[in-house]
Amino acid sequence: MRLTCMFSFILLFGAAGLVVFIHLQDPEEIVHQQAPGIKYNMGFQQPRQDCIPSKNQDGRLRRSTEEAAATTEQSNSLHPPEDVPTELHRTDTRQSSTLGVVKDQQKGEETSSIRLHKRRRRFIIKKSPILISMNGSILNLPTLKSEDRDNSKWKSLYETQRERKRIMRETCSKYKSNSRRTITPYHVSRIFVEDRYRVLYCEVPKAGCSNWKRVLMVLNGLASSTKDIQHNTVHYGNYLKRLDGFDHQGIYHRLNTYTKMLFIREPFEKLVSAFRDKFEHPNTYYHPVFGKAIISRYRVNATKEALRTGSGVTFREFIQYLLDVHRPVGMDIHWDHVNRLCSPCLIDYDFVGKFESMEEDANFFLHLIGAPQNLTFPKFKDRHSTEERTTTKITQQYFAQLSPSQRQRSYDFYYMDYLMFNYSKPFEDLY
Numbered sequence: 001m002r003l004t005c006m007f008s009f010i011l012l013f014g015a016a017g018l019v020v021f022i023h024l025q026d027p028e029e030i031v032h033q034q035a036p037g038i039k040y041n042m043g044f045q046q047p048r049q050d051c052i053p054s055k056n057q058d059g060r061l062r063r064s065t066e067e068a069a070a071t072t073e074q075s076n077s078l079h080p081p082e083d084v085p086t087e088l089h090r091t092d093t094r095q096s097s098t099l100g101v102v103k104d105q106q107k108g109e110e111t112s113s114i115r116l117h118k119r120r121r122r123f124i125i126k127k128s129p130i131l132i133s134m135n136g137s138i139l140n141l142p143t144l145k146s147e148d149r150d151n152s153k154w155k156s157l158y159e160t161q162r163e164r165k166r167i168m169r170e171t172c173s174k175y176k177s178n179s180r181r182t183i184t185p186y187h188v189s190r191i192f193v194e195d196r197y198r199v200l201y202c203e204v205p206k207a208g209c210s211n212w213k214r215v216l217m218v219l220n221g222l223a224s225s226t227k228d229i230q231h232n233t234v235h236y237g238n239y240l241k242r243l244d245g246f247d248h249q250g251i252y253h254r255l256n257t258y259t260k261m262l263f264i265r266e267p268f269e270k271l272v273s274a275f276r277d278k279f280e281h282p283n284t285y286y287h288p289v290f291g292k293a294i295i296s297r298y299r300v301n302a303t304k305e306a307l308r309t310g311s312g313v314t315f316r317e318f319i320q321y322l323l324d325v326h327r328p329v330g331m332d333i334h335w336d337h338v339n340r341l342c343s344p345c346l347i348d349y350d351f352v353g354k355f356e357s358m359e360e361d362a363n364f365f366l367h368l369i370g371a372p373q374n375l376t377f378p379k380f381k382d383r384h385s386t387e388e389r390t391t392t393k394i395t396q397q398y399f400a401q402l403s404p405s406q407r408q409r410s411y412d413f414y415y416m417d418y419l420m421f422n423y424s425k426p427f428e429d430l431y
Contacts, residue, residue, distance in 0.1 A: 144368075157364045164352040164422070171420040172345035185244035187343045188251060190333075193241045193258075194219050197369050200243060200254060202262040202342035205334045206273040207355045208362075210234050211378045212263065215366070218375055226378040255347065259369055262342050263362075265355035267414035268426045271322075272315075272398045273390035274334040279313045281384060287311050293329040294321045315398050316406075323409050339416045352421070395426070404429060 148154040192201045194216045201216060203209045213234045214226040222239050223229050233239070243251055265273075278286040291310025295302050298320045306312055321327055322335060333341060342349070351368070353361035362377035381389065388394070399407055411418070411430045418425070 148367075154364070154367070157360065161351060165349070167422050168344055168349075168352060168420050171416075175416065175419075176345040183251075183255070183343075183346055185251070187346055188243040188255075190341050191243040191260075191347075192216060193243050193246075193254060195241075196220055197371060198254075198258040199369060200258045200260040202260070202347075202349070204262060204264055204270075204338055204341060206270045206277070207263045207265040208358055208377075209263075210382065211380075212362075213240060214378060215362075215375065216240055219371060226375075227380070231382045259351065260347060260349045261351035261353065261365060262338070262344070262349055263353040263355060263358070264338050264417070264421050266392075266395075266423050266426070267338075267417045268399060268410070269390055269392065269395045270355075271335050271410075271414075272395045275315055275318055275398070276387075276390060277383065278334065279318065282311075287313075290321075290329055290332070294318065297321070297324075297328045314401075316401055319402055319406055319410060323406070323413065337414060337417050339420060344420065354421070392426075399427070 144154055144158055190203050192203060192213065193199075194201070197219050199216065199219070201212055203212070210231065211226065214223075214229045217223050217229055217234075217239055218226055220240075243254060246254070279291065287310040289310075291313045292307060293310075294313050294317050295306050295310060298317045299306065321329075338344070344352075351365050353365060359377055359379065366375060366377070399410075402410070407427055408430055411425065411427075417423070
């Protein structure tokens with residue numbers, strides 16, 4: 001008799017524990033596994049250095065400490081607190097669910113079921129991807145004005161744009177699948193919004209992004225001249241809105257009606273420019289975070305001082321890190337592929353400019369959108385202004401330090417960017 005009672009008691013205790021466990025499950029975790037699309041972080045964004053990273057992309061690095069406060073303010077304004085339940089809210093919900101089980105198991109199950117259904121529906125609405133059937137700016141696609149059609153310069157630049165877009169689309173058709181037109185906030189996290197002139201700009205670091213942000217701020221009425229805007233104001237002021245800060249309707253509307261543009265740069269030249277900026281000058285983020293890890297992993301007999309500061313990374317060591325599939329520290333936007341930063345096979349950009357013809361392309365774009373005639377693209381260099389810009393000659397000097405195998409693997413790493421944006425091979429021995 002005692003054994004029977006004890007066995008019954010154990011069964012009842014186990015059943016009660018199972019019920020409590022079910023009620024304590026976080027519905028967000030359950031729904032998240034069911035929601036389609038790519039996961040994206042609704043909270044803190046990436047470290048902001050120069051052209052600032054936004055969201056974590058394929059393990060790209062954490063935010064630097066000096067910028068956490070500014071980003072917290074922005075993410076609070078872009079994502080209201082009710083979008084993501086806080087730990088306190090989850091704790092209260094779990095406690096109330098547990099009390100409901102103890103007082104009235106049947107009533108608690110019904111209440112929990114209703115709550116779970118509502119939270120699941122709200123979660124799916126807010127975090128499911130945006131399905132875009134067409135995003136070619138069909139309402140405001142920039143065209144030449146009637147008075148410009150006889151201008152040989154404008155006509156030539158317009159034909160150049162058509163050719164760049166044709167090559168980009170053909171490359172996407174050949175190497176990428178366009179059947180799945182699914183865009184999440186993850187894909188538009190690098191796109192800045194200017195509502196007055198209806199412009200979307202995908203930021204590509206080391207391709208004129210600082211000056212493009214200045215132009216967007218002037219267009220938006222935040223400044224009267226690009227010369228009045230300091231570097232820190234551009235990157236840490238949070239004056240420009242990002243596309244992922246809007247709801248699904250706002251993202252969809254802007255993708256389909258605004259003029260979308262990006263500016264790119266020869267991949268090897270862009271890489272050398274980033275290396276010179278981040279590792280050949282004092283830097284309170286890239287030296288301790290990247291430099292220390294690179295020196296520790298790839299330098300034989302590294303000194304204690306080098307391991308402590310992370311300063312003095314060589315270009316050869318940097319390339320070893322870049323090509324290592326088991327990198328000691330994650331990828332960074334300053335040397336990532338444009339193909340991953342801006343998703344050109346998913347987002348139909350209306351204008352593709354190049355750093356090599358920046359002044360001509362930029363001012364043509366401003367002309368197309370009807371910008372004020374006194375606004376031109378700035379030429380000044382506000383960081384390391386006394387240092388020569390990274391040129392083809394300087395780029396070749398850096399890559400001459402590498403072995404033929406390392407040059408080939410570097411070219412393979414950026415192959416899609418070379419192909420998609422029609423850049424020629426930087427060295428004759430590459431295949």
